[in-house]
Amino acid sequence: MEAVLFAFALGALAWLLVVGRELRQRRPDWHWYLTGYPLMAARAVFTWRKVAQLNDLSVSYRPSRRVLGDVAVKGEPLRATAPRIGFPAPRRDGLELRVRLHPGxxxxxxxxxxxxLAHAWRAHAVRIVSPERGSVVITATARDPLGELRPSGGVEEELxxxxxxxxxxxxxxxxxxRAVxxxxxxxxxxxxxxxxxxxLVARLAPQPLALVAVDCKGGMELGLFTERxxxxxxxxxxxxxxxxxxVTELRDRMEVCRAAGARSIWELPDKLRPVPVxxxxxxxAELYLTGGSREERAEAEQCSTYLLRLAQLGAALGIHLVVAGQRVGSxxxxxxxxxxxxxxxxxxHRVNDPATAxxxxxxxxxxxxxxxxxxxLREQGVAVTTADGAGWVRARSYPTTPAEAKEASLRYASRKPWLPFLCLDAEGGEER
Structure with a gap:
């Protein structure tokens, strides 16, 4: 009988290994919820008290001082109590649990x-946030969620x-x-x-808006998208x-909004609403650096003034800025x-000097x-962004080659609106 049970156990183990391997390859999400999550949740629950004690997360309600005769003795209180944790909630490739803090x-x-915590739970990373007073939320991820990326296709891309x-x-x-x-x-x-x-250019190209570019490296980067x-x-x-x-267009849009009694172009009727830009x-940095001549300093100051006005007034008037640079410092x-x-x-993204970060x-x-x-250096595309509602979060952009973005620009070249105020004069620039 024991031999039969042993053989049955070996067969069940082999079956689980084979099925687990197939499940991991074909449905990694199912594999995580069925095998990975229960193991990590068990580690989180059963190691919590020990980890809390070793890392000074536990609190003792007994005084740290005692009087022995005429001598006051100070020491570490025993029987410290770990903060109470909630049930580990499953998340995609991880789990999340809430900790109720002790008073103080x-x-x-x-x-x-x-x-x-990451070592104790064998997690890839652990992040701590405090969404409200008196509690913290611990989020553990089993693997690097930014390792291999593929566009989800499940996000509805509105204007x-x-x-x-x-x-x-x-x-x-x-x-x-619209939000930021x-x-x-x-x-x-x-x-x-x-x-x-x-x-960003590839995803905005199909939308009914105008794309305007300033590339002081002779157009080597953004000039690839000229058609759009x-x-x-x-x-x-x-x-x-x-x-x-x-800036002149900003003033014109202000006049239109004021005449219509609107506080932004989004309150205007469709026939009056100008195209977003x-x-x-x-x-x-190329817009601010000068060689010391009076003309260059005047140009840099003019650029600074115009950019600041566009940033201050453009949000409600449909003109939005995306400012990029290798180094940006005071x-x-x-x-x-x-x-x-x-x-x-x-x-x-990764930067070469602390001042830019x-x-x-x-x-x-x-x-x-x-x-x-x-x-x-190997984490190309990884960045810290404020796009998440929780404050800041690590993110990674989808791999998009210049050729793919250029192909999108060619495909949607017909979507490029003709706007008279964007036609530069003959003294320089390109006429559209």
């Missing part, structure tokens, strides 16, 4: 213990809304200009910044004229710092700066 506790020690990648939470990474009108993107060479811009661009400036002189035309600016001038304050969306994320969250600086 703060989330700080939990942030410090994130690595210890001024583009799916550009995936968040580490498992959700789609969507840039929504202006964006700042920073990243060193080969960090994935150009790939993100190419993906309504205007392209390849030098600072051309950029000044283009920005000036956009997305302005892509690559290598912001040393470029006070205009850059003022412009940053108007760019609510932030995306920071600080400029992109420092005024929002110091933890995000540290995470951005930890992005490895």
């Amino acid at each position: 506790q703060t989330p700080a020690p939990f942030l410090t213990a994130a690595d210890a 001024l809304r583009a799916e550009v990648g995936a968040l580490e939470t498992g959700r789609a990474w969507v840039i929504d200009f 009108p202006h964006w700042l993107i920073v990243g060193a060479t080969r960090s994935g910044k150009s790939t993100l811009l190419a993906r 661009l309504s205007a392209l400036a390849t030098s600072r002189t051309e950029a000044v004229r283009l920005f000036g035309a956009l 997305v302005v892509l600016v690559d290598e912001l 040393d470029l001038g006070p205009g850059v710092t003022a412009l940053r304050a108007q760019l609510g969306g932030r995306i920071c 600080e400029m992109a994320l420092g005024d929002l969250n110091k933890d995000a700066v540290a995470v951005a600086q930890a992005i490895h």
